[in-house]
Amino acid sequence: MLNSRNVTTGLAIMVSVSLAACGGGEQRQLIQNKGSDTMVNVAQAWAEAYQTVDPAVTVAVTGGGSGTGIAALINGTADIANSSRELKPEEVEQATKNGHTPVELIVGYDALAVYLHPDNPIDTLSKEQLATIYGNGGSATHWTDLGVEVPGCKDQEIVVVSRQNNSGTYEYFREAILGKGDFRLGTRDMHGSKEVVDLVENTPCAIGYSGLAYATDRVKMACISAETGGTCINPTEETAKDGTYPIARSLLMYTSGKPEGAIARYLDWIMSDAGQCIIMQTGYAPVTDVSCDSSS
Secondary structure, three states: OOOEEEOOOOOOOOEEEEEEEOOEEEEEEEEEEEEOOOOHHHHHHHHHHHHHHOOOEEEEEEEEOHHHHHHHHHHOOOOEEEEOOOOOHHHHHHHHHOOOOEEEEEEEEEEOEEEEOOOOOOOEEEHHHHHHHHEOOOOOOEHHHHOOOOOOOOOOEOEEEEEOOOOHHHHHHHHHHHOOOOEOOOOEEEOOHHHHHHHHHOOOOEEEEEOHHHOOOOOEEOEEEOOOOOOEEOOOHHHHHHOOOOOEEEEEEEEEOOOOHHHHHHHHHHOOHHHHHHHHHHOOEOOOOOOOOOOO
């Protein structure tokens, strides 16, 4: 059964297409799944694995950001919207005007990691310090403002790496770190999660935020504390799931109304051990406790 809750709005459409298969006219169903770049890798992995579960269903996955997926759900061009943030009130209002009621399903958890170049001597940061780096008018514009010098960073000016404003990751980080404040001017706004990590890897002066699943051994992740001087928590699958990591969040899928038919069966499978093992193997925390081996 789906572990879902109604928000108060939404829309989705199930598109059926006829495809030729094995020389015959076999009816197949297409599920349009759009949205979060944070979730695009696991969504593609789910879609590919589901082909062996139900060959009569094709899941087409596209990214573009949480805002893009939610807009597609509202205007009827997506059956499932992937999102790394909850719907905004104005999105709920727009969906309501269109006569639709979205249903939210939590499919996993993410620790929104803060990435640093491996040569950066900083290992821990507080949410307050992140606000001084990312916030408009923040006092930390150089690494020396935080009491360190970064090798290879010529003038010690912090290169602040962010996401584009249609990203759920952008919205969540802004709310969690800046509250109602704005990002500072001059941030380098990247289109995708991987691009953030790639830029930090190649830029000693940089700091960026992205999903835990995009971690590599060529960058390091800061240990984050909720308050300056407080105990810091490392971003892991466990601290994402139990909520102890200060920038943990849910990974969401939205449908228009209670899902039925092929969409319901697909989401039920995502919440099964097989689907939850895939999200764990992708680098995020599953909603349910599962034991996965290499063949899962």
